[in-house]
Amino acid sequence: MQELHDAPLAPLTTFRLGGPATRLVTATTDDEVIAAVREADATGTPLLIIGGGSNLVIGDKGFDGTALRIATRGLEFSGPSRTTLELAAGEVWTDAVARTVAAGLAGIECLAGIPGSAGATPIQNVGAYGQEVSSTITEVIAYDRRSGETVTVPNADCAFSYRHSRFKQDPERYVVLRVRFQLEDAGGLSAPLKYAETARALGVEAGDRVPAAAAREAVLKLRAGKGMVLDPEDxxxxxxxxxxxxxxxxxxxxxxxxxxxxxxxxxxxxxxxxxxxxxxxxxxxxxxxxxxxxxxxxxxxxxxxxxxxxxxxxxxxxxxxxxxxxxxxxxxxxxxxxxxxxxxxxxxxxxxxx
Ligand SMILES: Cc1cc2nc3c(=O)[nH]c(=O)nc-3n(C[C@H](O)[C@H](O)[C@H](O)COP(=O)(O)OP(=O)(O)OC[C@H]3O[C@@H](n4cnc5c(N)ncnc54)[C@H](O)[C@@H]3O)c2cc1C
The missing domain is CATH 3.90.78.10 (UDP-N-acetylenolpyruvoylglucosamine reductase, C-terminal domain)
Structure with a gap:
């Protein structure tokens, strides 16, 4: 577990804004995440969880407490047809999407290009171009700061809605460790395209399926044209x-x-x-x-x-x-x-x- 003091937080955010944290801890395993959270809670130290920093506006004065950067790794397909996906919270979301498309699976291909970590996706139920993670997440494995236990929250208990969830509702309670998804093996095709703009870009009708790789690429192109794919030069x-x-x-x-x-x-x-x-x-x-x-x-x-x-x-x-x-x-x-x-x-x- 890496630990820094008076550490700048701006470089950890996509806005490149915000003052320093009193202490910045980087955790690379679930056990390190839990240990850092337990320590902060036991000492009454304010805690800020940071994934990719792509949905954070940190004040110029910074954060007086422990900022915990989640840098865990893990991506695993399982199940009889290998359509179940488990991601560690620190996995880079857009890379994970690319891996699912390369594996010929459908369900999150239109969420390509969304910056940040897999663990943050359930927080605001990320969505774009006709897909939301609430449609494919089956379970969220989280550390519950209230009970001090690791819990498995099934989709039905996540209270997902538009850019919202129980995790966003109660930000002091859960630290997401892993997220499980049920994807679809549609023979390399995408899920039916729900978004008219994506269908138009691919020359098909809304509701049609196209190769999942083509859907991903079309979304990335549309997003780049709107400045919605990270580019340090832009x-x-x-x-x-x-x-x-x-x-x-x-x-x-x-x-x-x-x-x-x-x-x-x-x-x-x-x-x-x-x-x-x-x-x-x-x-x-x-x-x-x-x-x-x-x-x-x-x-x-x-x-x-x-x-x-x-x-x-x-x-x-x-x-x-x-x-x-x-x-x-x-x-x-x-x-x-x-x-x-x-x-x-x-x-x-x-x-x-x-
Ligand atoms: C160019 C650009 C395009 C974007 N496009 C989209 C889009 O199309 N759709 C969309 O929905 N969003 C979009 N976003 C917003 C953002 O990428 C997502 O909300 C993303 O899921 C945030 O992930 P993160 O890891 O960067 O979270 P952070 O910014 O690090 O954190 C966001 C919040 O989640 C909490 N958090 C992070 N990880 C965890 C964890 N493991 N456990 C508990 N809490 C945690 C943090 O404490 C914080 O409250 C975009 C952002 C940018 C910069």
Missing amino acids: HDTWSAGSFFTNPILTAAEYAAFLARAQDRLGPQTAPPAFPAGEGLVKTSAAWLIDKAGFTKGYGTGPARISTKHTLALTNRGAATTEDLLALAREVVAGVHAAFGVTLVNEPVTVGVSL
Whole structure:
């Protein structure tokens, strides 16, 4: 177990932002992870779990406690047709996706290119291009800080929803150690494509299957065009991906929003609206931001909106976390003033809030 003091955290995040941690521990086995967590809990030391740092906004003052970087490794296929996959929390997610596609399996191919660790995927139920990990995760093996035991949480008990789970709901309780997935052997084909943009890019219809490798490559290409694949040379990717979640509105809230939008932009205006269950409507945060006047590349300071995607706030190289938060607050206030909808940040904030 490696241990550093007064250790910079910015290089461990994709924003490259945030001050130092009093102590930074890197754990490479489950036992090391558990030992570090137990020690912090026994001494009442605040604990920050870090995977790939791609969904973290750490304050400029840093973190006064133990930052625990999970660097465990392990990828194993099992089961009669080798379609069960177990990943150690520290595995690099996008590499694991590539391995499943190379093994001819379907189920997570459209989640290629999402940065970060396998262990973080259940936290916000990562999703993109028509797939979410909640559809393929069977179990999450986690250390439960309340009971001091390692527990197996079946999918049904993970309380997965859009960019949410019981792990995100109760962040002080679980440390994910391993994640198990049930994939599909479709003879090298992908799962049916759910996302129209991916199907279009592949020249097929939504619902069709294509070779899983082709689906993965199409998604990677679409993502790269939006600055959603990490590239150290490209400041558009010095981000946390989407900074805001898509708002989910009640029917009454949506009606009020629609009236505001038509009033502002003309009677023909039809903001994106997708059924989100129980009479709820999901609209698009990117649409709201753009129509409120925050277009691609918005900003003059060291933190700006990506030049490739309205939903990504980015560090142009010399930003501080306060610069980023000032931009985020400006966007939230502008969208609220224009449409009466309050945007909620997707990344986890540490020592700061919007
Ligand atoms: C360019 C870019 C594109 C992105 N695109 C997408 C996308 O398409 N879809 C999407 O859903 N997300 C996307 N994201 C967000 C991010 O990649 C995911 O949320 C990812 O799962 C975060 O993983 P991480 O290991 O980097 O987590 P971190 O940023 O290290 O941590 C995020 C949170 O999870 C907690 N955590 C991490 N590991 C564990 C663990 N083992 N146990 C308990 N808690 C843990 C941390 O404490 C923190 O609260 C994108 C980010 C970037 C930078």
